[in-house]
Amino acid sequence: MNLSPSKASQPALRYLLRVADTCLxxxxxxxxxxxxAPVLEEDIALTNIALDQIGQARAxxxxxxxxxxxxxxxxxxxxxxxxxxxxxxxxxxxxRGDFAVTSLRNLFVATFQTLLWSAxxxxxxxxxxxxAGKSIKEALYHxxxxxxxxxxxxxxxxxSQRRMSAALELLWPxxxxxxxxxxxxxxxxxxxxxPDWSSLEGEWRQEVQRVLDEAxxxxxxxxxxxxxxxxxxxxxxxxxxxxxxxxxxRAVPEGRW
Amino acid sequence: MSHPTPSAEARVDRAWRLLDAVPDPExxxxxxxxxxxxxxxHHDGEVLVVVLxxxxxxxxxxxxxxxxxxxxxxxxxxxxxxTITRRSPAWTTDWISQKGxxxxxxxxxxxxxxxxxxxxxxxxxxxxEAVLAQPACPRCGSSNTERVSQFGSTACxxxxxxxxxxxxxxxxxxx
Numbered sequence: 001m002n003l004s005p006s007k008a009s010q011p012a013l014r015y016l017l018r019v020a021d022t023c024l025x026x027x028x029x030x031x032x033x034x035x036x037a038p039v040l041e042e043d044i045a046l047t048n049i050a051l052d053q054i055g056q057a058r059a060x061x062x063x064x065x066x067x068x069x070x071x072x073x074x075x076x077x078x079x080x081x082x083x084x085x086x087x088x089x090x091x092x093x094x095x096r097g098d099f100a101v102t103s104l105r106n107l108f109v110a111t112f113q114t115l116l117w118s119a120x121x122x123x124x125x126x127x128x129x130x131x132a133g134k135s136i137k138e139a140l141y142h143x144x145x146x147x148x149x150x151x152x153x154x155x156x157x158x159x160s161q162r163r164m165s166a167a168l169e170l171l172w173p174x175x176x177x178x179x180x181x182x183x184x185x186x187x188x189x190x191x192x193x194x195p196d197w198s199s200l201e202g203e204w205r206q207e208v209q210r211v212l213d214e215a216x217x218x219x220x221x222x223x224x225x226x227x228x229x230x231x232x233x234x235x236x237x238x239x240x241x242x243x244x245x246x247x248x249x250r251a252v253p254e255g256r257w
Numbered sequence: 258m259s260h261p262t263p264s265a266e267a268r269v270d271r272a273w274r275l276l277d278a279v280p281d282p283e284x285x286x287x288x289x290x291x292x293x294x295x296x297x298x299h300h301d302g303e304v305l306v307v308v309l310x311x312x313x314x315x316x317x318x319x320x321x322x323x324x325x326x327x328x329x330x331x332x333x334x335x336x337x338x339x340t341i342t343r344r345s346p347a348w349t350t351d352w353i354s355q356k357g358x359x360x361x362x363x364x365x366x367x368x369x370x371x372x373x374x375x376x377x378x379x380x381x382x383x384x385x386e387a388v389l390a391q392p393a394c395p396r397c398g399s400s401n402t403e404r405v406s407q408f409g410s411t412a413c414x415x416x417x418x419x420x421x422x423x424x425x426x427x428x429x430x431x432x
Contacts, residue, residue, distance in 0.1 A: 041406035041416060048408040055314025059344070130345035134314055137347060137432040145407050 008067035014087060015188035016067075016128070017077070018230055019116065020060035021088035024078060026109050027053035028245050029096045038099055045145060049106070052138040059131045079249035083238055090227035091174040093238045100153055100163035104171055106146035111207050112178055113139040115200040124192030147211045154215025161216070168217055173225045179204070182231065265300050272298045272305060272330055279329045282321045283411045284429075286364035289322055293352025296343055304337045305330060310348045313412040313432075350431045361429055367392035367417065369431035392428045394419035404428075 030050035037043035061074035092109060096102050117139050120132035153160040179201035181189070189196045212219065227235070248255060276298075277290045289295050289309075297308040307326055311319045323340045330338045350369040353361070358368035370392055393400045399421035406416040407430075414427045 041408070044410065044416075045406055045408035048412055051315035051317070051412060052313060053315070055316065059314060126345070130347070131314075133345055134311075134347040137349075138314060141407060141430075141432075 008069075009187070009191070011184045011187040012191060012193050013064055013068055015185055015193055016060055016064050018087045018089075018185070019120075019194070020057045020064065020077075021086050022092055022109070022113075023053040023057035023060070025086065025088040025241065026092040026105075027051075027057065028241055029092065029094075030102070030106075032096050033102065042099075046102070049142050049145070052135075052142065056131065056135045056138070059134075060128075063125075063127050063131070075249070079246050083234055083242055084232040086234070086238070086242070087230050087232060089174070089177045090229035090235050091171065091178065093229060093235060093241055094171070094174065095237055097167065097170070098163055099149075100160065100167040101170060103146055103149040103153060104164065104167040106142065107150050107208065107211060108171065108175065108178075110139055110143035110146050111204055112200065114143050115203055116195070119195035119200070123194050128193065150211050150217075151215045154212075154217045164215065164217055168212075169220055172219050173223045174227050176222075177227045177230060180226075180230075268305065268335065269298050269300070271333075272307070272335060275329050275333050275335070276307070276326060279322075279325050282318045282325070283316075283413070284361070284364070284366065286366075287353075287357045287360045289326065291354045291357030291360065293348065293354070293357075294322060295326070301339070304339050305335055307338065307340045308343050309340055310343050310346075312348050316412050318411075348432075350429065353429070362395045365395050365426060366414065367395045367426055367428040369429050392417060394422060394424065395426055396424050397422040402426075 027050040030046050030053065033043060033046040034050075035043065037046055057078065058074055061077045065072050065074055065077060091105065094101075094105070097105075114136065117132040117136040121129050121136065123129045123132065150164065153164045155161075179198045181197045186196065188194070229235070229238070273290065273295075276295055277288050279289050281287055281289055281292050281294070284292070292312070294309055294312065295307060296310050299306055299308075307330070309319075309323065309326070326340055327338050330336070353368065361368045391400065391402045391404065394402050394417075397419060399419055401420045402417050403420060404415060405418050405425065409416045409427050413429055413432075415430045416425065417428045418425045
């Protein structure tokens with residue numbers, strides 16, 4: 001079945017925005033590597049992954065815009081919301097850091113997305129299920145690429161190990177947010193739209209742990225810190241990211257070429 | 258009209274033949290039909306409807322393909338024409354025709370191995386050799402090849418190198 005616009009509740013729309021914004025903001029960070037990656041192949045790989053993420057975000061935004069029926073387009077959703085209206089987890093908005101931070105975050109995000117798309121294939125919303133069926137194939141390639149690099153860097157030189165450990169120290173506290181559901185999310189989950197985020201945690205930890213083991217890396221002890229990007233409360237980095245992301249649309253509204 | 262309107266079936270046949278000459282913008286050696294992007298052609302009243310399934314979510318060629326499909330049909334006097342996007346079932350390299358695979362090879366791009374892409378969610382990262390069957394070199398035919406990078410010049414391709422003739426080549430990766 002396809003949820004008709006009238007039946008699309010606010011929680012459902014916001015659940016889908018959490019999915020799409022994760023792709024969009026992660027893509028923005030990956031795209032920053034264009035022209036800066038350590039080798040040409042990686043430049044191409046990272047921007048390819050960014051492009052896949054933008055494509056996935058577009059598909060979900062277009063669907064949200066249709067469900068919402070408020071005359072907003074996918075571009076309005078991507079470019080013209082204010083900071084508090086973006087619902088990505090904080091993890092994806094953190095600065096891209098060095099190649100170790102990027103590789104490790106890619107692993108975290110791709111593992112999360114393979115589990116998420118995989119579950120969304122069973123969504124009661126047939127459009128969401130179709131988008132997921134396509135995206136899962138891409139996410140598996142992203143995950144493989146990221147896992148490969150994490151192992152290589154973890155097992156590499158003293159310098160690469162040091163940087164991977166530092167990356168793990170930096171990113172690990174942002175992981176718990178990925179698996180926390182608000183009451184609003186659960187409302188959407190109960191309609192069969194998609195999985196409860198917390199249901200993805202067990203497998204995520206297992207898969208990431210296998211890579212970390214192979215890479216010879218150990219995560220730090222859990223901390224009490226909780227990020228809250230998914231609720232619209234972002235880190236100090238988000239404003240700068242949006243300034244760049246939205247610049248063209250704000251400077252030349254509805255600009256086309 | 259002095260001559261009878263061609264039947265709907267004949268119009269659909271003609272549309273398939275016309276689209277068979279529309280190249281993919283990123284891989285111009287192969288038509289959008291042979292790549293499996295054109296899934297169906299039918300009528301909705303007077304309107305000729307072409308059903309397209311995009312290859313990758315972020316493929317920038319998707320919009321160019323829609324435009325060139327419409328243009329090819331309209332130039333042949335088949336207006337009104339409309340395209341619709343069908344996402345499910347998701348596009349797979351299995352839909353590339355035998356002819357398309359041969360054209361890819363002749364163009365210097367190794368066609369996808371019949372072995373499907375990563376379908377199960379196992380993280381395979383180590384050792385690199387054990388990952389997947391390696392494609393044969395499209396130039397010399399040797400199967401002694403290695404992967405340089407999983408991502409290539411377009412979303413659908415990976416970068417490989419032939420260890421026999423030393424030439425780099427692109428590989429249309431299975432999904």
